[in-house]
Amino acid sequence: MDGLVGKITAELLKKNIKPSYQRIKIMEYLIEKNNHPTVEMIYNHLVKEIPTLSKTTVYNTLNLFIEKGLVRPLTIEDNEARYDTIIxxxxxxxxxxxxxxxxxxxxxxxxxxxxxxxxxxxxxxxxxxxxxxxxxxx
Amino acid sequence: MDGLVGKITAELLKKNIKPSYQRIKIMEYLIEKNNHPTVEMIYNHLVKEIPTLSKTTVYNTLNLFIEKGLVRPLTIEDNEARYDTIIxxxxxxxxxxxxxxxxxxxxxxxxxxxxxxxxxxxxxxxxxxxxxxxxxxx
DNA sequence: CTATGTATTTGTAGTGATTACAATTTTATT
DNA sequence: AATAAAATTGTAATCACTACAAATACATAG
CATH class of the missing domain: 3.30.1490.190 (Ferric-uptake regulator, C-terminal dimerisarion domain)
Structure with missing residues (x-):
């Protein structure tokens, strides 16, 4: 059905990241929107689909992705961090x-x-x- | 005596900034150290000479300098802003x-x-x- | 030289993004 | 099913930064 989810799953596994529902959804958001989002933007969008979602999870997940080299923080001097998939x-x-x-x-x-x-x-x-x-x- | 202070004073006046003691000292620090300091670094160093110095003044002054184009914030993804004279x-x-x-x-x-x-x-x-x-x- | 107004500095209290941490839930293994 | 490990969640804390009002220094007119 959804080839993107499959690709994301494979990508996460390759980096030794367990492809949990939340992690897949966050990565999916980053790739599909490609809009350099803030944590707030990611959370507000995904909480509709995942009502139990915690902002802490978004932070944790993004930091994990950064650590594993899948995502990088944009260096912009605002007070809110923004994130980008690595291309x-x-x-x-x-x-x-x-x-x-x-x-x-x-x-x-x-x-x-x-x-x-x-x-x-x-x-x-x-x-x-x-x-x-x-x-x-x- | 100190040519640098004279230069700084002139530079500030040129930008319509009243060359107060604190402002001159902060600019002097930026130019002499040239070390991309955080607010903390500037404050900790200058408070020895200016015991009444307030951290708010450091923030205010740096923002004023940025506004007037004398200083620019470094875009580094740490949680602390750093500042640079414009070269x-x-x-x-x-x-x-x-x-x-x-x-x-x-x-x-x-x-x-x-x-x-x-x-x-x-x-x-x-x-x-x-x-x-x-x-x-x- | 003093009085009055203006700009600057200061301190405190608040804001808001991010993290620490413990509890809960989910997932994997025997 | 039972237990262990990992992931998620919520709350509380932290910390850079700002808002704001009071205090101080400065400038100008009389």
């Missing part, structure tokens, strides 16, 4: 007016500077801020 | 072991992608994580 190199643009976050492709590997010889780089982030076209034209 | 394009590398933050030069302007045509980019951040040479060799 190939891309940066994030946040509109300072509407708050929307856009992905854009970026060849991050191209510009590792000489100064970082001898450093072991585990994670690279590129993050721009400004105004999106919608907000400029309104 | 030319550079990225930040945070060692996941010792927590030290290193600057490195980066030509950020070179890789603004096509997808962001029509966007107005106000601020660009590049942020890497990993291990620094010291921690690798120990």
């Amino acid at each position: 190939s190199n891309h940066g994030h643009f946040k509109c300072q007016s509407c708050g929307e976050i856009y992905d854009f492709p970026v060849e991050i590997d191209d510009f590792v500077p000489d100064k970082l010889q001898g450093f072991e780089i585990a994670d690279k982030n590129v993050y721009f801020k400004g105004l999106c076209p919608k907000c400029i034209s309104s | 030319s394009n550079h990225g930040h590398f945070k060692c996941q072991s010792c927590g030290e933050i290193y600057d490195f030069p980066v030509e950020i302007d070179d890789f603004v992608p096509d997808k962001l045509q029509g966007f107005e980019i106000a601020d660009k951040n590049v942020y890497f994580k990993g291990l620094c040479p010291k921690c690798i060799s120990s």
Whole structure:
């Protein structure tokens, strides 16, 4: 029926994560929405389907996913953390007016500077801020 | 005597900021240390010289500097904000072991992608994580 | 030089995201 | 079914940060 759930299950098992209902649903949300959600957004959406869901579970699960390298926290200076599934190199643009976050492709590997010889780089982030076209034209 | 204080005073006046003792001291700390400090670090250091200093003042002052474009918050996913004086394009590398933050030069302007045509980019951040040479060799 | 108004600083109390922890529930194994 | 292990849940605590009002320092007019 639902191929996505199957894929998620396999992905979790590969990382030694027991594919519980909550974990699958949270990962499913991240992949389907692909909207850089806050914990609040994830919780509010899923609690409709899983009335017993606890916010703590959302936190626990996201931290587990981060630890296992399935998800990474977005580095944006708001007071709320946001989360992203790990895909190939891309940066994030946040509109300072509407708050929307856009992905854009970026060849991050191209510009590792000489100064970082001898450093072991585990994670690279590129993050721009400004105004999106919608907000400029309104 | 102290040319730096003079420069800071002029810089603040240029931005229509009254150069109070606390404001000068905070800016002086940022420039001299150049260590991407947290509010805690700034407060703990300056309270020795200014015993009446309030943490609220540090927050207020940093927010004022950010508003006026003298300082920018570092975008690092810790729970504590860090601050940086505004210089030319550079990225930040945070060692996941010792927590030290290193600057490195980066030509950020070179890789603004096509997808962001029509966007107005106000601020660009590049942020890497990993291990620094010291921690690798120990 | 003093009086009055304005800006700055300060301290306390509050907010809100995140975590610690213990209890409950679910899942796996014998 | 019985027991052990893991996952989920709810509550309470923590901690960075902010709101707000009182106190202080500063500036300007008379």
